[in-house]
Amino acid sequence: MNSEKYLRNSVQKGFIFSIVMIFMMMIGFHVVAANLTSKLFGVQVLRGSIPEVVFMAYVHLFFAFIFGWGASDKNRPSKQRVAQGLVTSVTTAAIISLFSLLxxxxxxxxxxxxxxxxxxxADYMRYFVLNLGRPGIITLFGIYTVTGLVGTVTALFVQSDRVQQAWNRAKTSVTLFWENANSKMPAWAQKYGKYVIYGxxxxxxxxxxxxxxxxxxxxxxxxxxxxxAGIGLNIMVGLSGQLMLGYAAFIAMGAYSMALLNAPTPHGIMLGFWPSLLVGVVMAMIAAxxxxxxxxxxxxxxxxxxxxxxxxxxxxxxxxxxLVDFTxxxxxxxxxxxxTLFGRPFNSSSDFVYLIFFFIALSILIYQRLANSRTGRAWLAINEDSIAAQATGVNLRGYKLLAxxxxxxxxxxxxxxxxxxxxFTGPNDHSLMVSINVLSLLIVGGMNSxxxxxxxxxxLRGLxxxxxxxxxxxxxxxxxxxxxMMLVRPKGLWPSSRPIMENIDKAKVKKAKEKVKKTKRKSKDG
Amino acid sequence: MKVKYFVVFLLVFVLALSACTPEAETPVEEPPAVEEPVAEEPADDPCAQDAWGCAVIQPGQTIKIGMSSPMTGPYADFGIDAQNSGLIGVADAGDVEGFAFELVAEDDEGGAEGGAAVANKLVADQTFVALAGPLFSGATAAAMPIYEAAGIPMMSPSATAGFLTQEGSQVFNRLPFVDPIQGAAAAEFMFNTLGVRNIAVLHDGEDYGRGLATIVRDEFTELGGTVTAFEGITPGEADYTPILSTIATQSPEVVYFGGYNQEGAVITNQMKAVGLEDAVFFGCDGTWGADYLSQTGDNAEGSIHANTRAPEESETKAAFDEAYLAAYGVGPVVLSPFSYNSYDAVTILTNAVKAVAFLGEDGNLYIPRGALVAEVRGTTGYVGIGSYSCDAIGECNTEGPAFETVVNGEWVVLD
Amino acid sequence: MKVLKKNDRRLKRSSVGKMIRNLFGVLAVLFIIWRLYLVFIVQNNYGPETWTRLLIAGLVIGSVYALIAIGYTLVYGILFMINFAHGEVMMLGSFAGFFVFEATNAINITAADGSVTSLTNAQPVLSIILAFLVGMTFSAMVGFFLEKIAYRPLRKAPRLIPLISAIGASFALQNAALLLFSPQTRNYTNPEFLARGAGWRIMINETAVILPYTGVLTMVLSILLMVGLLLMVKRTRLGKSMRAVAMDKDTAALMGIDVNQTISNTFIISGALAGAAGVMWGLHNGILHYFVGFLPGIKAFTAAVLGGIGNVPGAMLGGMVLGLLEAIGPAALDISFQLKDVIAFVIMIVILVFKPSGILGEVLSEEKV
Structure with a gap:
């Protein structure tokens, strides 16, 4: 019963793997991969617009290996894992062969x-079966079965206890070395090292x-x-817990205030950058x-x-x-x-980077002050349990509005x-996608952090x-x-450390840390 | 503790960023490199005289023609079509002194932010010499100053907003009709040639369609006709019967539509069902094309559209059609109406590069940027799929449109 | 004493909030009455035939919205998550139906009298049924795998996490369709008797108003599907288990209900409904491309919330109301058609301000919201 089940799972996996491969072929993945390889590594793997046969073979081998690697369950005995690898690889190979037959x-x-x-x-299809025609089908079957098995065995080896232990040992020795070096540094470096890094x-x-x-x-x-934008949205979504899907509207308020007040057309008011920016901020607040x-x-x-x-x-x-005449x-x-800054233009691309750096710093400052203030705690309380918060005297509506x-x-x-x-600004710069992007980056990164x-x-934006x-x-x-990202790190790339800080007194933590350090030194000395 | 890691991460990211784009530093260092030889070399060196200096292509490098178009999102079909056509144009262009052309198509999402991003990215590459695009006016407006500063001639296949050529840009040129000319011609055609007095004007609310529709409305009213309705529709929808029903109550003789063929085809189809059977659908160059015919079938009969005055069925066009079909499995002008323009834009640019590029004694290819800008602006009597001559402000299609109608599923030129 | 005073003030403040809200509502209603008065009494531009046309268009688009909205509502009722990728599921179903029609068109059948017709026209009913079956099956499969891959591992996560996952799925499906099928706009080739634009001619005011066959098919089919769904939720074992899981997953599991299976079934059903909506969309509107699911998806989500999310009849009502608002709203209020979405959204906001859980929504418990 049990053995049947784990093999059935393997067949299912084989299906999924082969569907992934077929899907990648259907969207022309190989061509893009070859394109990227050519550009990034300077290796010419394209012939015309189609990748070379060798490159196609490498892609097949690579994915067959990966599929084989992922075929088996970590916590099963090795015999069963090999069996799983075999079943999955054969299933994958069979379906891909059927597809290449087509x-x-x-x-x-x-x-x-x-x-x-x-x-x-036609070229792509021919090259997918490695330009071998019908024998290519059998070749693909062979590649996926054999390489898949190799992948499983490699995974078995790498994930075996001995290798894992060695790996762990290596890791600990590196950390030990780091700590050693750290503690041997002169006292001033330990004390001011942080500031040196900051500076x-x-x-x-x-x-x-x-x-x-x-x-x-x-x-x-x-x-x-x-x-x-993420910091701003975090105040709405992360701190006070109000899901906002229209953030772009507020961005539009700022952008259009700047555009209407500081561009020659349509109104030609030319108020200057800083007053317009202020008006934009106020307009966004009024809209909210x-x-x-x-x-x-x-x-x-x-x-x-x-x-x-x-x-x-x-x-x-x-x-x-x-509103066409107006906007x-x-x-x-x-x-x-x-x-302009002090009467001089301040608008080269590097100037804007400085400007944005400044505003990021300012935003972080404001955010930190807010989050750690009475207001911030009220928001968190509303977010956690609005009824309880109201019961303890938090003005629900006022604080939500404030956020x-x-x-x-x-x-x-x-x-x-x-x-x-x-x-430039136009209505298409403020579409729903912008709101969604900001929300996504907030959650992918980790809320309140x-x-x-x-x-x-x-x-989400740089890459x-x-x-x-x-x-x-x-x-x-x-x-x-x-x-x-959501599957692997549902709490975000860098989750907030707030809950821990709330539970444990900061000073106590510091003391405990120092104690540990002292004992460590003592043990080393001894 | 965490903060420290974070700072380390930041630094690593910054380093990785700088490592990713090795060419990024060249523009910063380039100006002194160009200025230095001024003192030593003779005065007739074109690179030294050129305001923007020369692009130097070393052996093994390609001459990069950029393209900036939306390739994701709702207008991806326009961008992908432009890239397809541009690739054929680059392939047809052959080479200059053994240096091949390469098309670098980048996705600008059709918007300002994307347009500026693509511009910044492209101009960082020293071997990038000319841009076929951007396709959309929003991206163009934001990107133009960046290309201007770098001395990159632009040839847009489809950006039609009037102001783009009105502000003294040296580098920006375009192939489509200017909205005022097409709009005036369409109004005149409706009033005088067709002899109609009542029209309804629709537009898709986008920059191109709305601009055109406004001009048609104004010109037609000026001629003495009546515009019974002037309405915008929401692009991308599939059911426009409500708005057509309300328009039908004033029984206009012609429904003018400024926009693209996707919405144009839907309107044409649905006009029959809501009491506008007798009204003529009057489109623009955005609705012209094979795709319109395939989507409307019999409903297209008698509709009128604007198109470039083109040499009829030239060899170039036939060859392009064939190459496009062979390469992509569908014909040109199916994905967007601007396949031909994109091809011509790329070809005009490659021709200009061929005209100004020269081989240096060191085996490098030199392309004086200022001369290239002037060469593109000075295009006269180009005959590709369409025929173009650029004027002093960069309008390359000042002839005005030809109007075509559909008879038995074929385009027939009226006049 | 002090405490009492403070409470007093708070009471007053909340009544100020209420006043603002009421003022807002009264203004909205007055505005609507004024515009209606202008359109119907003063201008009176449109005859009954125009209103009938608008009504037909609204009902058809509304029934499509309703079908899609049910998918949102079913999933929401059970998992309390917005399945943002639902519009994309509909788009893929529409593509599946399109390929069926392309296939049946390609097959030529020689009739007894020697005339050659395509399978679509020789067996129109069969090919339509086939298109619906394939479209619904495909969408159901997409829904099933979507849940299995992107949502199931996140069931215990905070509520925003599956939302982002759903947004990612929406992106992925949309662009997968773009890469697979190219960005080209496709056309449904309907069987001849269901040609778009053809229909019964009703004479109103001596003008022919066309009641399109495809529109009637859309309305009738979606009503049948909705009634079937309601019956299923009310009567069958599956429906019972769905309701049980929606109420309380843990207790349902204790009662011997396979929670995972029930959730999978929910996604299959909502996917199938979206697939049906997709094929109807194709048959009625004809146009199909990778982006076609985005707008209806957003609209149907709006409709589901408008009706009271988590409530099946609410979703139907919301869909119909939204469809009618979009079609009739601009004409009835004499506002540009460009702003029809603005009208729909504003009226939705007004309704939600006064009924914060939608037209038919019950007042949800704190935990659910």
């Missing part, structure tokens, strides 16, 4: 089905923008803006107040859908015929002026800077920016990445 048939019949499935060019990193951050060219400055400022007043009764997903609706309303209004309609507003307004202020800031930085927000912004090479595949990878 491909060979399509090639031989010279059927062009690219109208329906774009990736199926060094600040200097690096100050020098880098002028050194690394406009593109990396651009990426940095996009990531930076998303960090500020107007939205927040009637809907404070709503909770959870009802609030989410109302804010989503609000975001869409703002976007549609911005581009509608109704520039779908065409957007261009030639938005950059900031909304402060979060919106950050959005106004982001919008203003972004509009000025791009020298500043480093988490940094990581999330790098992962796709650098991966522009892979064009269409970018968004697919993004989607899969979101799912995988």
């Amino acid at each position: 491909l060979v048939f399509l090639v031989e019949a010279q059927l062009d089905i690219r109208e329906y499935l774009t990736a199926f060019s 060094g990193s600040i200097i690096v951050l100050l020098i880098l923008p002028v050194r690394w060219g406009s593109y990396l400055n651009f990426v940095t400022s996009v990531v930076g803006l998303y960090i500020i 107040l107007i939205l927040g007043l009637p809907i404070m009764r709503l909770r959870g997903d009802y609030l989410a859908i109302v804010t989503l609706g609000f975001g869409e309303i703002i976007r549609i209004l911005l581009r509608s015929d109704l 520039g309609g779908p065409r957007g507003i261009h030639a938005i002026q950059g900031p 909304l307004i402060i979060g919106a202020a950050f959005a106004g800031l982001v919008g203003g800077i972004a509009a000025s930085r791009n020298a 500043i480093p988490g927000i940094f990581l999330g912004a790098f992962a 796709p920016e650098i991966l522009r090479e892979v064009e269409t595949y970018r968004q697919l990878a993004f989607g899969v990445l979101l799912i995988v």
